[in-house]
Amino acid sequence: xxxxxxxxxxxxxxxxxxxxxxxxxxxxxxxxxxxxxxxxxxxxxxxxxxxxxxxxxxxxxxxxxxxxxxxxxxxxxxxxxxxxxxxxxxxxxxxxxxxxxxxxxxxxxxxxxxxxxxxxxxxxxxxxxxxxxxxxxxxxxxxxxxxxxxxxxxxxxxxxxxxxxxxxxxxxxxxxxxxxxxxxxxxxxxxxxxxxxxxxxxxxxxxxxxxxxxxxxxxxxxxxxxxxxxxxxxxxxxxxxxxxxxxxxxxxxxxxxxxxxxxxxxxxxxxxxxxxxxxxxxxxxxxxxxxxxxxxxxxxxxxxxxxxxxxxxxxxxxxxxxxxxxxxxxxxxxxxxxxxxxxxxxxxxxxxxxxxxxxxxxxxxxxxxxxxxxxxxxxxxxxx
Numbered sequence: 001x002x003x004x005x006x007x008x009x010x011x012x013x014x015x016x017x018x019x020x021x022x023x024x025x026x027x028x029x030x031x032x033x034x035x036x037x038x039x040x041x042x043x044x045x046x047x048x049x050x051x052x053x054x055x056x057x058x059x060x061x062x063x064x065x066x067x068x069x070x071x072x073x074x075x076x077x078x079x080x081x082x083x084x085x086x087x088x089x090x091x092x093x094x095x096x097x098x099x100x101x102x103x104x105x106x107x108x109x110x111x112x113x114x115x116x117x118x119x120x121x122x123x124x125x126x127x128x129x130x131x132x133x134x135x136x137x138x139x140x141x142x143x144x145x146x147x148x149x150x151x152x153x154x155x156x157x158x159x160x161x162x163x164x165x166x167x168x169x170x171x172x173x174x175x176x177x178x179x180x181x182x183x184x185x186x187x188x189x190x191x192x193x194x195x196x197x198x199x200x201x202x203x204x205x206x207x208x209x210x211x212x213x214x215x216x217x218x219x220x221x222x223x224x225x226x227x228x229x230x231x232x233x234x235x236x237x238x239x240x241x242x243x244x245x246x247x248x249x250x251x252x253x254x255x256x257x258x259x260x261x262x263x264x265x266x267x268x269x270x271x272x273x274x275x276x277x278x279x280x281x282x283x284x285x286x287x288x289x290x291x292x293x294x295x296x297x298x299x300x301x302x303x304x305x306x307x308x309x310x311x312x313x314x315x316x317x318x319x320x321x322x323x324x325x326x327x328x329x330x331x332x333x334x335x336x337x338x339x340x341x342x343x344x345x346x347x348x349x350x351x352x353x354x355x356x357x358x359x360x361x362x363x364x365x366x367x368x369x370x371x372x373x374x375x376x377x378x379x380x381x382x383x384x
Contacts, residue, residue, distance in 0.1 A: 001312050003179050005153055007146040009130070009171035015142050018134040019171060022066075023164060025135050027108040029060040030070045037074055038105035045075045061135050065119045069161075073115060077106045113163040113174070121162055121173075125155050130173065132164070144173065153177050168242070182315035187272035187374070190319070192367030193262060193307065194326065194359050195275065195300045198344065201258050202359035204367040205265075209258045214251060221247050252302065259306035263314055272317030274370030275304055276326060321369040326362040330354050
């Protein structure tokens with residue numbers, strides 16, 4: 001599996017100035033190459049390189065390899081746009097968002113990440129320093145900070161490009177590490193995980209990870225956001241950006257904590273983890289106006305992604321199962337009806353009388369579906 005390791009750079013003021021100028025030059029060059037690619041319909045790297053390579057070096061002061069990385073960034077951006085259009089992530093061809101995406105060239109922000117390969121960037125892991133190409137020449141001895149686990153991962157598994165990023169005046173390198181997948185064990189049973197808004201995650205064991213604290217925090221942030229938006233000043237805009245980043249970090253931290261605990265329980269007990277497939281939920285459900293904001297900020301996809309990759313790193317089996325009627329089906333008799341769900345918190349089967357917390361019942365149904373699905377996943381293929 002591929003893992004991105006974030007390390008914090010600790011440049012001197014002179015080094016930071018050179019890094020800033022380099023990032024700015026690379027993104028200006030990428031934006032120019034993007035305009036040429038859009039105008040002349042050049043979406044392959046070789047064709048784009050023949051067209052703009054000399055110009056990027058002469059006009060923007062890039063060396064050969066950084067120019068190649070900038071052009072590759074442009075090609076990758078158009079490939080990602082094409083994939084999103086094909087998947088319908090930008091709406092129908094008649095939508096305003098779709099037309100805006102295809103009607104103008106891709107532009108890169110001044111502080112957008114810039115990839116560097118081993119020709120432009122070298123790591124001195126023992127000394128915890130890096131040497132990186134800049135428009136002011138090769139900058140050597142730039143210190144970085146990371147944990148002992150991150151350093152060990154870099155030493156053993158770092159491979160390929162590293163991205164230079166500046167966030168709020170702080171510099172980072174994001175290194176790609178190829179970690180071998182551990183062998184997935186045969187589970188003795190499954191832990192079903194039901195994801196929600198009020199309760200971020202509820203397991204079939206009855207463990208409940210409530211989202212009240214996150215909900216209160218986001219409502220408070222929404223009030224502060226409305227106050228800042230009403231001012232309409234540059235300072236308010238900058239503070240809004242900082243608050244949005246802080247809110248995302250808080251939700252990400254909670255998802256990391258929840259997923260880490262669930263994976264550790266599954267690994268310790270020899271069980272697998274099963275979750276519902278919740279893709280396309282915004283298109284499937286109809287909500288009141290006051291509910292749309294809560295659903296848009298619901299970090300269920302990120303929680304599922306954290307569970308998946310942490311399970312993969314630990315060798316824990318992971319399955320996604322059908323989400324249909326998991327909160328309305330009785331796990332004991334199989335009776336499925338909307339009336340079984342008395343309210344958001346309570347479940348009562350109208351046929352056999354089984355009662356309990358609705359989210360726990362949903363988690364049990366997810367677990368039972370994983371038991372059935374795993375039989376088909378591990379069944380040997382029929383002989384031909």
